[in-house]
Amino acid sequence: MTPAHGLTPAETLTLTRRVTLMSVATAAVLVAIKLAAWLASGSTALLASLADSGLDLIASLVTFGAVRYAAAPPDAEHRFGHGKAEAFASLVQAGLVFASAALIAREAVGDFLTPHPLRREGWAIAVMAVSTVLTVLLITAQTRVLKQTSSVAVSGDRAHYASDLASNVIALAGIAASAWLGVNGFDAAAAVAVAALLLWGAVGVFREASSQLMDHELPDEDRARIVRLATADGRLANVHQLRTRASGPYVHMQMHVDLDPEVTLETAHEAIVAAEKRILEAFPSADIIIHADPRGRAEPHGGAFAEAGAKA
Numbered sequence: 001m002t003p004a005h006g007l008t009p010a011e012t013l014t015l016t017r018r019v020t021l022m023s024v025a026t027a028a029v030l031v032a033i034k035l036a037a038w039l040a041s042g043s044t045a046l047l048a049s050l051a052d053s054g055l056d057l058i059a060s061l062v063t064f065g066a067v068r069y070a071a072a073p074p075d076a077e078h079r080f081g082h083g084k085a086e087a088f089a090s091l092v093q094a095g096l097v098f099a100s101a102a103l104i105a106r107e108a109v110g111d112f113l114t115p116h117p118l119r120r121e122g123w124a125i126a127v128m129a130v131s132t133v134l135t136v137l138l139i140t141a142q143t144r145v146l147k148q149t150s151s152v153a154v155s156g157d158r159a160h161y162a163s164d165l166a167s168n169v170i171a172l173a174g175i176a177a178s179a180w181l182g183v184n185g186f187d188a189a190a191a192v193a194v195a196a197l198l199l200w201g202a203v204g205v206f207r208e209a210s211s212q213l214m215d216h217e218l219p220d221e222d223r224a225r226i227v228r229l230a231t232a233d234g235r236l237a238n239v240h241q242l243r244t245r246a247s248g249p250y251v252h253m254q255m256h257v258d259l260d261p262e263v264t265l266e267t268a269h270e271a272i273v274a275a276e277k278r279i280l281e282a283f284p285s286a287d288i289i290i291h292a293d294p295r296g297r298a299e300p301h302g303g304a305f306a307e308a309g310a311k312a
Contacts, residue, residue: 010071012148012151012249013068013071013249015145015148015149016067016145016149016151016153016249017067017068019141019142019145019154020060020063020067020153020154020157023060023063023064023138023142023157023161024057024060024061026060026135026137026138027053027056027057027060028057029134030053030135030164031050031053031054031057033127033130033131034046034049034050034053034127034131035050036127037123037124037126037127037128038050038124040124043124044191046124046127046128047104047191049131049164051103051104052100052160052163052164052167052194053131053164055096055097055099055100056161056164058096059092059093059096059097059156059157059160060157060160062089062092063093063153063156063157065089066085066086066088066089066153067086067089067153067248069082069085070082070083070084070085070248070249071248071249080247080250080287081248081287082248083246083247083248083250084212084213084247084248085153086151086153086248086249087153087209087210087212087213087248088209088213089153090153090155090156090205090206090208090209091210091213093156093159094156094202094205094206094209095202097163097198097199097202097205098198100198101196101198101199101202102195104191104192104194105191105195108189108191108195125172125176128168128172129172131164132165132169132172135165135168136165138161139158139161139162139165142154142157142158143158146158149249151248151249153248155205155208156208156209159204159205160201162201163194163197163200163201166194166197167194167197167198170190170193170194173190212245212246215245216246217243217244217245218244218245218246218253222244223242223244225282226239226242226244226253226283227239229278229282230257233271233275233278235259235260235263235267235271236258236259236271237257237258237259237295238258238295239255239256239257240255240256240257241256241291242255243255243305249285250285250286250287251285251286251287252286252287253283253286253287253288253289254288254289254290254291255290256290256291256293256298257272257275257291257292257293258292258293258294258295258296258298259271259294259295260294260295261294261296261297268292272290272292275290276288276290
């Protein structure tokens, strides 16, 4: 996932701050009501959902801090900014989800081996219904923010709550089936299904965070747009050695372009600054470096990665 291209880092921070605060508040409420319902009912499926929400609360707190740190401007020790804090936060989230899945699976297996009847099923069902509604509202808000910001940390947080939503529905079904049919195995089976969903979600979060940490290139359509914007002025041509990467709310790009070798340094500078401004209109959070080559007279140069894996 790439950063938002139509927002400044400050605008992105405002949106992500708001939705992550909402995430923390929602997780705290879910943990409180699920804990009370689990103590009353003894449901393994509800315990699974409680464990999921508990780790969601920790992950939301991590995300809450990460999006703020990621938006901090560059400093003397971090000249490329702090954007990768979001990806690190997502890795933490993935690890927590894996841990949650293991805990839930362990409890479910134990419940299969030594089943026990549920207590106060009505309270458990009501709590899971309320939890489902709150989770839907949060995911809706997160989805709206992601369409504007593409924050990898918020994306990881939403993946948690998407799994939480599925676990709420499954737990609700398992508790209801056990209560109404008198078969305790449905409760444990629901817990196993929740664990499987959590593992699937954790893999997706891990892959997305790893992509950003490994400096994966922006999508081809974004790269093509950068080339079009850079060469909109006829004085610049043949964009090559284009490199791009996402880092939290920022996107870094550097490229070489050909100019007429007879133009003055001042004219070349003017053309490059104009190209940077065009690109910044489309990518307000971009950090841009453009190197000018004299057309037809530039010997191979650029360092260790000059031509390696170049797409343009």
